[in-house]
Amino acid sequence: MPCTLKTYRLKGIVPVFLFGILPMLTAFAAAAQVSKYEIRFGNNVVGLLEVKQETAGSNRKLSIRSRVQSKLFSRMETDIHAEYRHNVLHAASMKRLNNGQETLTEKNEKGYSAVFRGDKNEKKDKKIHLPEQQITYCVSDLYFTEPRDIKKVYSETQGRMLDIQQLPDKTYALIMPEGKRNIYRYIKGRLVEVEINHQLGKAWFKLIENK
Template identity: 55%
Template sequence: MYKTHKQYRLKRIFLVLICGIIPYLAALKAAGQSHTYEIRYANNTIGLLDVKQETNGPTRKIHIKSRVQMKLFSRMDTDISAEYHNNILIRAKASRVSKGADSKETSTERTEKGYNVVRKGEPGTINRDITYSVSELYFTEPKDLKEVYSETHGVFLPIKQLADKRYEVVMPDDRRIYYRYEKGKLMEVEVNHQFGKAYFRLLQAK
């Protein structure tokens, strides 16, 4: 009788522990990060950029969303998503929609031989693994990297660290974008274009 009662108590304790541990382990497994950046141009705030990364075991998903509203450019909406498995890009999609202009889309899909890339309806291929893309710059400092894959342009872009510790990414049209980190966290992005400079500045990180 005593033995049966003791076994019953042990079983209850075991169930309580399991019920408490499983949600905790699930929360660790499905970890996430999210950052919000203020977009500034000519000393004015013109929009926000939200980035989010979710990790579940060997799978990582990154989502980037920006909404820009200003007289010069009207409204521009940009959405980028990238999915990694075991640190290899599986698929990515980027779309940019601006009022009064055609939308621009780029998709990247992994195959047995590499990737199929479709940009503005034009197909292309990449014959090697992609292990680091532009969206990851928002979460990981690109130390020792020589190039980074652009989900928007569907090509690899050269990247290098400058003397002032910023990282310079050269776009296909030869424009420069600069990324500044502090203790491994991306604090500011400087975007140079024909109308001047725009800045993405970190507002909050979770």
């Protein structure tokens, strides 16, 4: 009799696991989106850029991991993170691992604050106030959502709002503070290429993997 009862309980647990827990695990797995881009300068591949978006309920986290190491450039390693709650940016950060420079952004009652650390020209941290009450789109979002009808984009690196302009053929120009334009190209809503206009010349991020 005890064995029969135990067997019955086990039989009852199995459907609960299959139809209850497993779908939940599948949903969590599907909530992460990862894309990889090779970084090219001229005809040379000089690095890799990986972007990731994780969603859990009303929270959304974005991350960009950029690694450049070649004979053409000195080693450059950059990590960018952005955290949204109910589609409003609450915190963001940019850190250059090779030189320790950081930009930290945080939402507060009066808007946002951005703190710049590690700048060789500054003896102490530089802090600025951003009057925007709600930031709903930042540069990291460009890798996951085509910026239709978006006019301003928050830069986690620059710690400021940047203009973005829609161009023909599903391309968008992000206007940098010095006036240069970085071009983002989309196919069926998916970012496939970024053209970076750097002072050393043009570089490209080209999509090589999307999950």
